[in-house]
Amino acid sequence: IQLTQSPSFLSASVGDRVTITCRASQGQGLRIYLAWYQQKPGKAPKLLIYAASTLQGGVPSRFSGSGSGTDYTLTISNLQPEDSATYYCQQLKTYPLGFGGGTKVEIK
Amino acid sequence: EVPLVESGGGSVQPGGSLRLSCRASGFTFRSDWMAWVRQAPGKGLEWVANIKEDGSERFYVDSVEGRFTISRDNAESSLYLQMNSLRVEDTAVYYCTRYNDITEGDSFDIWGQGTTVIVTS
Numbered sequence: 001i002q003l004t005q006s007p008s009f010l011s012a013s014v015g016d017r018v019t020i021t022c023r024a025s026q027g028q029g030l031r032i033y034l035a036w037y038q039q040k041p042g043k044a045p046k047l048l049i050y051a052a053s054t055l056q057g058g059v060p061s062r063f064s065g066s067g068s069g070t071d072y073t074l075t076i077s078n079l080q081p082e083d084s085a086t087y088y089c090q091q092l093k094t095y096p097l098g099f100g101g102g103t104k105v106e107i108k
Numbered sequence: 109e110v111p112l113v114e115s116g117g118g119s120v121q122p123g124g125s126l127r128l129s130c131r132a133s134g135f136t137f138r139s140d141w142m143a144w145v146r147q148a149p150g151k152g153l154e155w156v157a158n159i160k161e162d163g164s165e166r167f168y169v170d171s172v173e174g175r176f177t178i179s180r181d182n183a184e185s186s187l188y189l190q191m192n193s194l195r196v197e198d199t200a201v202y203y204c205t206r207y208n209d210i211t212e213g214d215s216f217d218i219w220g221q222g223t224t225v226i227v228t229s
Contacts, residue, residue: 032213032214033214035216037153044219047217047219050208092214096167096169096170099153100152101152
């Protein structure tokens, strides 16, 4: 399963709502195997969302995920300065367990 | 307490070998699948290998199949990655991660801080 993220880069202001898209080459039964991660420079990735829409414990509620089939989105509402990072989607349904190419979010 | 701590990275010549280790704490290591994920400089994340709780099943990305071996010692709560025939393109930060496969949905939910492997002549 190939994952295509868009955009690869976005710049937004504090308080904005941003949406990142992840499109899969195959979508049957993918939903519970779709996760989102946040990675800041020089740090390990951090799990934000699993099963497409379930928020990992401790993750702020301004992060949300949705989607089904081949199309998934990560939304950050009320963007904060600490949200500056690169975001990756991942599928864990079939091997190889692939990641999307990443979306770098910059705060204006 | 940091749940996953990697070690063993370093600089090696092409064709050489390295063994990465990852020590786990704070969770029931023997009950969980584990994985290695790497990130080349300036690039995205790449899954490398998985291993089942008891070590009976292992999966690899094609580019490392036959060169890398993932293993574990549940008595020591440790995960390993033996890397042989290293290539320049294996240069990356290697992360140890817990593969949490639960009914509600799978994810890599715990990550180490990473260890750096540099393959250069």
